[in-house]
Amino acid sequence: xxxxxxxxxxxxxxxxxxxxxxxxxxxxxxxxxxxxxxxxxxxxxxxxxxxxxxxxxxxxxxxxxxxxxxxxxxxxxxxxxxxxxxxxxxxxxxxxxxxxxxxxxxxxxxxxxxxxxxxxxxxxxxxxxxxxxxxxxxxxxxxxxxxxxxxxxxxxxxxxxxxxxxxxxxxxxxxxxxxxxxxxxxxxxxxxxxxxxxxxxxxxxxxxxxxxxxxxxxxxxxxxxxxxxxxxxxxxxxxxxxxxxxxxxxxxxxxxxxxxxxxx
Amino acid sequence: xxxxxxxxxxxxxxxxxxxxxxxxxxxxxxxxxxxxxxxxxxxxxxxxxxxxxxxxxxxxxxxxxxxxxxxxxxxxxxxxxxxxxxxxxxxxxxxxxxxxxxxxxxxxxxxxxxxxxxxxxxxxxxxxxxxxxxxxxxxxxxxxxxxxxxxxxxxxxxxxxxxxxxxxxxxxxxxxxxxxxxxxxxxxxxxxxxxxxxxxxxxxxxxxxxxxxxxxxxxxxxxxxxxxxxxxxxxxxxxxxxxxxxxxx
Ligand SMILES: Nc1ncnc2c1ncn2[C@@H]1O[C@H](COP(=O)(O)OP(=O)(O)OP(=O)(O)O)[C@@H](O)[C@H]1O
Ligand SMILES: [Mg+2]
Numbered sequence: 001x002x003x004x005x006x007x008x009x010x011x012x013x014x015x016x017x018x019x020x021x022x023x024x025x026x027x028x029x030x031x032x033x034x035x036x037x038x039x040x041x042x043x044x045x046x047x048x049x050x051x052x053x054x055x056x057x058x059x060x061x062x063x064x065x066x067x068x069x070x071x072x073x074x075x076x077x078x079x080x081x082x083x084x085x086x087x088x089x090x091x092x093x094x095x096x097x098x099x100x101x102x103x104x105x106x107x108x109x110x111x112x113x114x115x116x117x118x119x120x121x122x123x124x125x126x127x128x129x130x131x132x133x134x135x136x137x138x139x140x141x142x143x144x145x146x147x148x149x150x151x152x153x154x155x156x157x158x159x160x161x162x163x164x165x166x167x168x169x170x171x172x173x174x175x176x177x178x179x180x181x182x183x184x185x186x187x188x189x190x191x192x193x194x195x196x197x198x199x200x201x202x203x204x205x206x207x208x209x210x211x212x213x214x215x216x217x218x219x220x221x222x223x224x225x226x227x228x229x230x231x232x233x234x235x236x237x238x239x240x241x242x243x244x245x246x247x248x249x250x251x252x253x254x255x256x257x258x259x260x261x262x263x264x
Numbered sequence: 265x266x267x268x269x270x271x272x273x274x275x276x277x278x279x280x281x282x283x284x285x286x287x288x289x290x291x292x293x294x295x296x297x298x299x300x301x302x303x304x305x306x307x308x309x310x311x312x313x314x315x316x317x318x319x320x321x322x323x324x325x326x327x328x329x330x331x332x333x334x335x336x337x338x339x340x341x342x343x344x345x346x347x348x349x350x351x352x353x354x355x356x357x358x359x360x361x362x363x364x365x366x367x368x369x370x371x372x373x374x375x376x377x378x379x380x381x382x383x384x385x386x387x388x389x390x391x392x393x394x395x396x397x398x399x400x401x402x403x404x405x406x407x408x409x410x411x412x413x414x415x416x417x418x419x420x421x422x423x424x425x426x427x428x429x430x431x432x433x434x435x436x437x438x439x440x441x442x443x444x445x446x447x448x449x450x451x452x453x454x455x456x457x458x459x460x461x462x463x464x465x466x467x468x469x470x471x472x473x474x475x476x477x478x479x480x481x482x483x484x485x486x487x488x489x490x491x492x493x494x495x496x497x498x499x500x501x502x503x504x505x506x507x508x509x510x511x512x513x
Contacts, residue, residue, distance in 0.1 A: 169360075172427075173370060175318065176349075176373060176374045178373035178374045179378070181379075182374070183373075185383075186366075186383070187370075190359055190361045190362050
């Protein structure tokens with residue numbers, strides 16, 4: 001009795017679902033054969049990894065080197081901070097242009113949205129490569145990358161926050177003839193503010209993490225130092241840098257979490 | 265007596281074909297307090313919007329605050345009309361996360377230099393003083409620094425009145441301003457409207473489903489029924505039976 005009820009409630013698997021599942025499983029198995037490590041590679045890799053970790057120990061703590069890492073870290077922060085601030089400021093007009101019902105340009109808002117999507121979907125390392133070719137090696141390329149990355153992220157979430165803002169005050173202000181820009185500044189932005197601040201803090205956190213790796217393609221910051229360390233087989237330097245990065249990212253997350261909990 | 269609103273043979277059909285009213289004639293003069301009544305869907309809100317040019321009417325002629333138009337006013341006319349009107353709706357429509365003072369100041373948005381009403385910190389000094397005066401008029405001076413979302417419904421509606429008042433309007437339009445308030449707060453809001461209208465010589469037109477409010481705070485009642493003016497007479501001459509007839513099918 002019970003069983004029959006249960007059976008009736010469970011929908012049977014359709015042939016289409018079944019074939020799709022089989023196809024998917026086949027795809028995973030074939031792909032794994034090509035890109036996953038074989039047992040042999042794993043067996044050989046683990047000792048080599050252990051050997052590498054061994055050569056990384058102890059981390060290099062010479063004052064000279066630490067000082068260099070310190071300044072590289074400062075540079076990383078500068079890239080992240082300047083990039084985020086400029087990015088956030090530029091995100092506001094992008095978001096305004098993109099937001100449904102709030103945009104001053106009607107259906108043309110999709111152009112702005114597509115631009116923001118483009119900024120977001122192209123990975124940051126690719127932007128970094130582009131900017132390094134355009135303006136040369138160094139922190140400037142890194143900052144520009146973070147700016148673009150931040151617009152891609154904040155431009156989208158700012159627009160959503162604006163769309164979610166309370167409509168009633170906007171209607172009340174439009175009724176008395178307020179301009180779109182006045183409604184934006186007087187009603188939409190104040191209402192969206194907690195969300196804007198949250199997004200900004202996430203963007204900053206994200207920017208610190210990306211600015212750490214940007215150096216790998218020559219766009220300045222601590223990543224550059226890490227690449228040099230690996231290229232020159234200076235594994236003890238590398239481990240210091242990795243530890244510093246780890247510490248910074250954790251501190252950053254704690255700090256932004258803390259700030260976020262203050263916003264309401 | 266100065267005419268504030270004149271309407272002749274006014275009709276409104278929504279684009280979807282819905283005919284709301286036709287052959288409406290109105291003559292509202294300065295300093296009158298007018299209650300607009302009628303059942304749900306009778307067309308009260310639609311009529312108010314047509315009269316002030318926020319919705320195009322389908323036929324007839326309107327003269328509002330000296331601006332004569334058919335269907336819709338020109339942009340310049342609409343702007344001149346808006347500058348002399350204060351609105352209050354059923355929902356107060358305050359910006360929650362702004363101070364009460366800023367919300368009142370925002371009544372100045374849409375006036376020349378209106379951007380200085382974005383926030384109280386950048387407002388012109390005399391605007392700020394006017395806003396404080398309006399808050400005093402609705403007896404909420406002590407709440408000027410409070411955030412709008414810290415107010416009760418009745419207080420919020422009084423702030424909305426202050427926001428309308430700071431425009432120094434000739435005409436106050438209120439669409440069911442007391443509908444979401446409890447009886448005490450509702451009477452409070454209505455009596456503030458009524459007192460301010462009398463004191464400042466503002467023409468006050470409001471809709472309501474509360475017949476007590478209609479009788480108590482108006483000089484004149486206009487009833488809509490079946491797309492026509494069912495009656496339009498001085499409040500003193502309106503009987504309970506008249507009111508019942510408005511809502512009888
Ligand atoms: N935008 C619109 N498009 C089409 N029809 C509408 C629109 N707005 C209102 N109507 C219709 O017009 C008629 C009048 O509506 P209106 O809101 O003016 O009535 P009301 O008297 O204000 O009613 P209530 O007391 O419920 O507020 C209703 O039948 C309504 O369904
Ligand atoms: Mg209505």
